[in-house]
Amino acid sequence: SQKIEQNSEALNIQEGKTATLTCNYTNYSPAYLQWYRQDPGRGPVFLLLIRENEKEKRKERLKVTFDTTLKQSLFHITASQPADSATYLCALNTGGFKTIFGAGTRLFVKA
Amino acid sequence: NAGVTQTPKFQVLKTGQSMTLQCAQDMNHNSMYWYRQDPGMGLRLIYYSASEGTTDKGEVPNGYNVSRLNKREFSLRLESAAPSQTSVYFCASSEALQGKGEQYFGPGTRLTVT
Numbered sequence: 220s221q222k223i224e225q226n227s228e229a230l231n232i233q234e235g236k237t238a239t240l241t242c243n244y245t246n247y248s249p250a251y252l253q254w255y256r257q258d259p260g261r262g263p264v265f266l267l268l269i270r271e272n273e274k275e276k277r278k279e280r281l282k283v284t285f286d287t288t289l290k291q292s293l294f295h296i297t298a299s300q301p302a303d304s305a306t307y308l309c310a311l312n313t314g315g316f317k318t319i320f321g322a323g324t325r326l327f328v329k330a
Numbered sequence: 331n332a333g334v335t336q337t338p339k340f341q342v343l344k345t346g347q348s349m350t351l352q353c354a355q356d357m358n359h360n361s362m363y364w365y366r367q368d369p370g371m372g373l374r375l376i377y378y379s380a381s382e383g384t385t386d387k388g389e390v391p392n393g394y395n396v397s398r399l400n401k402r403e404f405s406l407r408l409e410s411a412a413p414s415q416t417s418v419y420f421c422a423s424s425e426a427l428q429g430k431g432e433q434y435f436g437p438g439t440r441l442t443v444t
Contacts (some may be wrong), residue, residue: 223372253432262334262420262435263373273346308372312430316361316380317388 222246222317225309229325237320242309243290247319249311252285254294257306257323266307267294299328332356334436336421342442343411351406351439353421356366361424362404363388363433364396366417379404411443 224243230237242252248325249269255263269276269285269292276283282295296303334355344351355362360381365373365388375388379398393443395407404423408415418440422433 227370250430260438262437263433264424265432265434268432309375313383316363316378316386317375318433320365320374322370322372 222307223311223319223321225307225310225321225324227322227324229327231327231329232299234300234328234330238296238303238326238328240294240307240309240323240326241296242321244290244311247290247311248287250314251312252283252292253310253312253318254281254283254292255308255310255320257308259306263308296326299326301328301330304328334421334423334434336419336436336439337444338439339437340440342444343408344444345412347411348407348409349411350408351419351421351441352403353359353405353436354403354435355421355423355434356402357423357425357434358401359423359425359434360401361426362398363422363424364394364404364406365420366415366418367438369421371430376406376419394443413443415441417441 220323222245251270254266257263267283272293280297284293288324307323337352348366363378364376379385382401397405418438421436424433
């Protein structure tokens, strides 16, 4: 069956360090992959999109990699800050209008 | 520019009652979506509308109906609410062609069915 896996355990890191979140998928051939941020009680907010023919994408302190051979995406936040604490969602689109979301990984950044 | 708005923010229903969740976007997007989010699970697509006048089922459509009233508005109706429909409901819209792009989400409606 098709599955997206994100680490269900929360990630705790110290301010200033790099946070790395993982998204693994099986039985998909995604055309592109997205990452969203969700704060408690709010809707998800789009962060980055990476296409299947791109290895890496950057935006300010954020970096996403996409390895279609390993079926994995890594999401990095460099120089992390307490304001980066949130849940981060991975989402895949295999073409068409249906996007599949992972359950998310909670990130806590300690000052 | 409010983005995507949803009403109500909170709702409590008794089993068997009906209600309509409202969603509107002011970004002139063609595509609109309804998702539900349950603890420990990813967002699951209920219905979507690729463009004004069209609607299609998503992953979990049973127990729901939708109406794309115009380009701005997309409503979700629960005809006979069940406890299994207790969830947080999000509406989203997208300007991307063929659904291939980022989605903009509303603040959510927290629904409890007792």
